[in-house]
Amino acid sequence: MARFRYQKKDGEFARAMTSVADPIAAAGLAAITEAGNIIKQAGRADIAAAGFSKRWQNALRTKVYPNGAGLSAGVFIWHKIYYAGIYEKGATITGSPRLWLPLPTAPKRAGRSKMTPALYIRTIGPLVSIERPGKPPLLAGKAALSTRGKNVGKVTLSALKRGAAGKASTLVPLFIGIDRVSIRDRFSIREITGRAAARLGQLYLKHLKVG
Known part of the structure; x- marks a missing residue:
């Protein structure tokens, strides 16, 4: 430095x-x-x-x-x-075309690597795009429902893997897409x-x- x-x-x-x-x-x-x-x-x-x-x-x-x-x-x-x-120094980072930031529901890592949409698709399963007019888009994963068929409580890596494998599931937003982010x-x-x-x-x- x-x-x-x-x-x-x-x-x-x-x-x-x-x-x-x-x-x-x-x-x-x-x-x-x-x-x-x-x-x-x-x-x-x-x-x-x-x-x-x-x-x-x-x-x-x-x-x-x-x-x-x-x-x-x-x-x-x-x-x-x-x-x-x-x-x-601070900086503004621009997406190409978007930056996908993990939400609190997203797994933190896959092995030693920080989770990204590409890594999620490669290690867990597909993501579903959710467009929201006037709001940033989302990428959602499938989280398996509980054994009683109720909605998922806390989103776990196990639930996401089971949902991606075809178990009864619900969509859970995992990433939000933004055009740019400014870091002070x-x-x-x-x-x-x-x-x-x-x-x-x-x-x-x-x-x-x-x-």
């Missing part, structure tokens, strides 16, 4: 910064390492405040390079969930990174040990 580095100075300090053992180089590395830790901690708190799960929080990572040493230390900040950046920015990782970068001088002096 972002990166910055501490760059050694040329000239009179070049000889002093020949290895990470030198005080100046060591202070630069320590400063960039602490800045990275500040970003990770504050960034994860920012993601938590936006209402995202522990998995999303822990997916924000930092790494000091090259391999935690060197005269020009840097820190790379990234998120393991590849589309996380959309919550940093919810993370502030770049701002957090900028604030940490602005503190590098202070952190450098904190870790500088001469004499």
Whole structure:
């Protein structure tokens, strides 16, 4: 998502910064390492405040390079969930022609994959299109009725599979089709990174040990 580095100075300090053992180089590395830790901690708190799960929080990572040493230390900040950046900037996603969003009645997953209409058809059974004049269309699945022939209460994966297999069933809306969806920015990782970068001088002096 972002990166910055501490760059050694040329000239009179070049000889002093020949290895990470030198005080100046060591202070630069320590400063960039602490800045990275500040970003990770504050960034994860920012993601938590936006209402995202522990998995999303822990997916924000930092790494000091090259391999935690060197005269020009840097820190790379990234998120393991590849589309996380959309919550940093916000975006409008347009369907082609529609985006099909799962309703609470839809199964969450099929194996390790998130449920989509195509995945539902492939793993469970057919979907029925329901057009509603003036309203977004729906895709419905067949959920098997109870053994007493009454309507389904809570829609379960088992009921949907039995309904798709031909048991007495009723249609249950599972997906709603929309033209586009706007996602607002919810993370502030770049701002957090900028604030940490602005503190590098202070952190450098904190870790500088001469004499």
